[in-house]
Amino acid sequence: MNNVSPRSIYIHIPFCSHKCHYCDFTAYVVGGQPVDEYLDALEREMAWTVAEIPPEEIETIFIGGGTPTVLDVKQMERLLTAIRRYFPFWSDEIEYTIEANPGTTEKEKLEVMLAGGINRISFGAQTFRPDLLANIGRVHSVSDIGRSVETARAVGIHNISLDLMFGLPKQTVADMEEAIREGVALAPEHFSVYSLKVEEGTVFHAKLLQGKLPLPSEEDELMMYQLTRERLQAAGYSQYEISNFARPGKESKHNSTYWKNNPYYGLGAGAHGYARGVRHVNVKGVGEYIRRCEKGRPIAETLDVTRMEAMENEMILGLRLEEGVHEGRFRERFDVALAVVFGDVLATLEKKDLLQKEMGRWSLTEKGLLFGNDVFSAFLGEGVDHVVGR
Structure with a gap:
């Protein structure tokens, strides 16, 4: 396995319109950021990477963030063209996913995404209660969720995943039941349902230390999880992983790469990769990433996996x-x-x-x-x- 080239690619776009209160990912508010210079650097990293680890047939691509869909139409087209240039060998059954916040996928951008090969969108819905969305720092509205799913399908992207969260501040079991009901009504092919984890360095962590984060009890959080399992399975979604549910044949192939401990390319600021028995993580800062890509791969740390x-x-x-x-x-x-x-x-x-x-x-x-x-x-x-x- 160590000598096999990865068949999966993760690409990180570290920009978003607003950083959520729970987020500890490598993500920066897009205003004032050198986005085009970052895309230049990303192309250079692709070139350095494929020279070192030549690609074979690619089975999955996942563009995550941040919010990749904060890229404008021209930037999106440029990114997708570069991916195809450096990783030209695609399986006929490729799963090509992009993460998106509801409200950031207008029709023209979706058309560019579809033309570039994207056939799956993971929308970060998180909850369907407006005040909870505001409390966790999300900037989309409840109506944006349904409208974004509808527009994606109208353009021709029919493999849709929704992210939901439970254990949010002030969230009740009834709120979670409503979120599941609203989500199921949109008939996505896949759900990812995660419990809130309060990570250091986030707004929520600071509030927790101040005693100002009213989290649900452990009993309520457990009830939310069990309710999620029961309701989604009753609606025809199989639980194929601890936090993931899918209609038959719509399980996430890309995430299964991680769970099956298979190698994958990791590109972009803060991205992790695993190839030929070595795990690596890239530098996180956008400026440092751009500078490092001038001279080679922007790797901050490597680990030989015994x-x-x-x-x-x-x-x-x-x-x-x-x-x-x-x-x-x-x-x-x-x-x-x-x-x-x-x-x-x-x-x-x-x-x-x-x-x-x-x-x-x-x-x-x-x-x-x-x-x-x-x-x-x-x-x-x-x-x-x-x-x-x-």
Whole structure:
């Protein structure tokens, strides 16, 4: 696997119209930013990258941010043209996704996106209650959500994903139920539903330290998650990953690249990548990114992934999926039986009713789904290293 070129690409556009109160991503308010110079640098990074790691057939592309759709029409066209120039070999079944905030996808821009190959949009709806949108720093309206989905479909982009959040300040279980109902009414092909995590350096973290962040109770947050699972599955969406639900055949191929521990190109300021056994993260600052791309790849840090670390990642990421971890795939990848490496951990978690085994496949139980972090952390440093080597 280490010698295989990635078949997936992540491209980061670090600009947005307004930074949300929970956001700790590499993102900067677009006003006054050198956007065109950034796109110049991004093209240079593409050139440096493909010279070092030549691409083969590309199966998924994901443009994230920030808010990539803050690019104007000409900038969007330029970006998509550059991607095709440096990564020309596309699978006939490519999944090509862009993140978008509702209200930032006017018809002309959507037409350029479609012509450039994009066939999937992930809209950050987050909630359908206007005051909650304002409280978390979102600048779109509730009506923008439906209008944006409708316009995308009218242009010809029919694979739509909606992001929803729960555990927001002042959010109730009834609010979450309403958000699911409103979301389902738009009939997207996919939902990503995440709980709020208060990260350091965000507006919400500062409010939390001040005692001014009225979060729901743990019990209510759990009820929101269980309600989400029940309502979406009743509406025909299968839960194929801890936080993701899809209609049959509409699971996110790109995100599955991460969960299946497969390599991917990572391009743009603050982007992460994984290729040929090495993980890397790019420099975050826009100015520094532009300067670094003049002389080479703008990498801030690299990490050689050891065999044991790769096996730990295989378990931690793979168990997020409903299909879990297959013993045969593990042996094929690492030339050792799963039970040899993690037998004691698996037995302990199975005894606690957190993991289950069926037909050579290990997956989370219902209880394990609710205590996923406990399951994942159990694999860290617990492999039989004297058998397989670090």
